[in-house]
Amino acid sequence: MRDIVVRxxxxxxxxxxxCVVSEHVQQGxxxxxxxxxxxxxxxxxxxxxxxCDSIAWAKNLDPVSPRQVFVTKDLNPDTGGExxxxxxxxxxxxxxxxTIFCVGYRHILSMDIDGQAALSDTxx
Numbered sequence: 001m002r003d004i005v006v007r008x009x010x011x012x013x014x015x016x017x018x019c020v021v022s023e024h025v026q027q028g029x030x031x032x033x034x035x036x037x038x039x040x041x042x043x044x045x046x047x048x049x050x051x052c053d054s055i056a057w058a059k060n061l062d063p064v065s066p067r068q069v070f071v072t073k074d075l076n077p078d079t080g081g082e083x084x085x086x087x088x089x090x091x092x093x094x095x096x097x098x099t100i101f102c103v104g105y106r107h108i109l110s111m112d113i114d115g116q117a118a119l120s121d122t123x124x
Contacts, residue, residue, distance in 0.1 A: 002026075015042040033112040043091065044102045051098060064091065080115040 002025045009018040016039070023034040048054055067090035074083045086109040094101040 016040070029115060031114045033110075033114075035108070035110040037106075037108040037110075039106045041104050042101050043104045046100045048098045048100065054095070054100065057100070066090070082113045082115075083111070085110045 002023065004024075005020075005022045007020045007022075009020065011018070018040075019038045021036040023032075025032040025034075046057065048057060067088060070085075070087040070089075072083075072085045076082070088107045089105070091102055091104045094103055
């Protein structure tokens, strides 16, 4: 059995967008849950007098931290469940007409595997 749910979470704040895709798979004695979440937030916006000013503007930017990646893996010895979480944090720039937007993002991929039914038969 496989269930997939897609949600686009809307907010009254147009500067933030959130999209979630969750998947639940039951196969034999194992249950797998996968969650993909993408969050985008406009951190700043700058209006330039003309597009010719964009190169000078970009050269004067403060150095920003590079993309950050976090990977964690947890194992529950009691249930045999396993969880892996992969997170990426960063930002990018969007140019629209004479406005430059700095957009921060967070992407999360989370996978939970539960083998409780299989493990309960083999516990001593």
